[in-house]
Amino acid sequence: MKFSKIARSFLAGATALLFLAPAAQAAVVSVSFANSPVVVPNNIDGVYFNFVTGQRSTTEFAGYDFNPYNNNSGLTFYGAASPSGILATGTPGTTAQARVLQFGDLISAAGQYNQFQTRGDNFDVTGQEYVGLRFLNESTGILNYGWALMSTTAGNGFPASVLGYGYENTGLSITAGQTAAVVPPPAAVPEPASIALFGLALGAMSLLRRRQS
DSSP states (O other), X not given: OHHHHHHHHHHHHHHHHHTOXXXXXXXXXXXXXXXXXXXXXXSSSOOEEOTTTOOEESSOOTTOOBEEEEOSSSEEEEEOSTTOEEEEESSSSTTOEXXXXXXXXXXXXXXXXXXXXXXXXXXXXXXXXXXXXXXXXXXXXXXXXXXXXXXXXXXXXXXEEEEEEEEETTSOOEETTOOOOOOOOOOOOOOHHHHHHHHHHHHHHHHHHHHHO
């Protein structure tokens, strides 16, 4: 009777250990404002975002990563100093134009990133478009690549709003619209220790059956 209880306890413990696995952490972080878009004020301040902390404000604060606003001629994007910046085309500087991205377009180190003011003339249409950027993650010190989904209006881009954003937090590239997804981990090949535990569990089952027969 005593042996039977010990065998059952050991079997339960060994079986539980076989199914313990560390939780995977996704490298892509994303936030959606689809149900409550963040309006970009039609003024020189606009709205400021810190992608890492989630802070946002219509008043400038230290450490912001992304700032859509109206520079008095239409929708404009402001990024922090180098190496941060807005994915752009044209001559670097205040006349560079933010690239309009479609879902799935690559945002990586291969792009041209403009610091400070980046014009958004190509966003002066009615629709939804992605803008790419990179910023220094203050929590890790790593340069991260990300995107923001904009809703804009023909004319000068306003009314405008931000529908969401995402970034890759390990420094790798990301595609426009890529979001964090919970994906079941692939079936792993058992490690030697796991195989040994499985063998012990089988042995315990065998002994338990002999005692009961």
